Amino acid sequence: MAALIELAYLAAAILFIIGLKRLAHPATARRGNVASAVGMLIAIVATLVDRQILSFPLILVGGVIGSALGLWMARAVKMTAMPQMVGIMNGFGGGASLLVAAAEWHRLVQPDAVLELNTAVSIYASTLVGAVTFSGSMATTSARLSQCRPLNPNRHPVERARRRVPRGGVDHVVRADQTPSSSSPTWRWILDADRAANVIVMKRSMNPGFAGVENELFYNPKTAMLFGNAKDSLLRLIAEVKAV
């Protein structure tokens, strides 16, 4: 049985590698994620039949609570806040590693006990990595949340000077419908680009981008679109202006 469990872990590891490989290509990314999830399910089921496990209720309770929380967090999060949510979840994984290391330490380190070298190294490494991951993720999250307060639109000199100046900016920061004083779903600093006399958007396409939110600015009558890589377009424009 122990050998079968090890083989199941091997299958899970292979599915993780295949899943990651597929995640790296747009056409296969979604299936890759499913392959990886199947690998995780295999690993969990294999562990449940492990003879070392004597009581299941605790695992069941913890598993149900954790799954429900994870599902809720993943569904509730806005598209624009996804990277932060991934950071939080990663922190929970680190916290789990830390707790496992602490529990093993408590179990194994008794008076007169000799700890095997690989066990000791594993416990130290899990403690270190788990603690750094957990505290780092949580500290970053709370720091970002504290930046999330609505901003005074005139707090920055550039904002005050904006009136008739043509301005540049990255797509993320020039959403006409998300001024800093509103309850903006993004935590980035945002320009009121729609209040400029003329707006030129340099972008490769009308693609709404990763967040999947259409940018109202693109449909503003004052807006002209210049398709192409922003850096190349700007360099060409500068070259043409210099030639004049």
Place this chain on the structure above:
Amino acid sequence: MIEGLVVLLVIFVLAMIVGFEIITKVPTTLHTPLMSGSNAISGITIIGSMLVAGMGATRLAQVFGVIAVVFAMINVVGGYVVTDRMLQMFKRKPEGEQ
């Protein structure tokens, strides 16, 4: 005694090489989903959490184990669902694409 450690080291180094080879040359749009997918895999710590909770060596180990299972399950389920939500956006080309 050192052999066990060497085996772990071999697995660790090979895993690093595999990871590095897989994530090179990835299109920019897939960086965030790939990060998220890798994060979900790091939830494999659920295995250790389940063993610690299920062995019930001491009361304290049990408590740590149950909390670890909750945390790791948040990482696993949340990680895969978030990744899938991101990847759903690659399904169709938005209208107006040039």
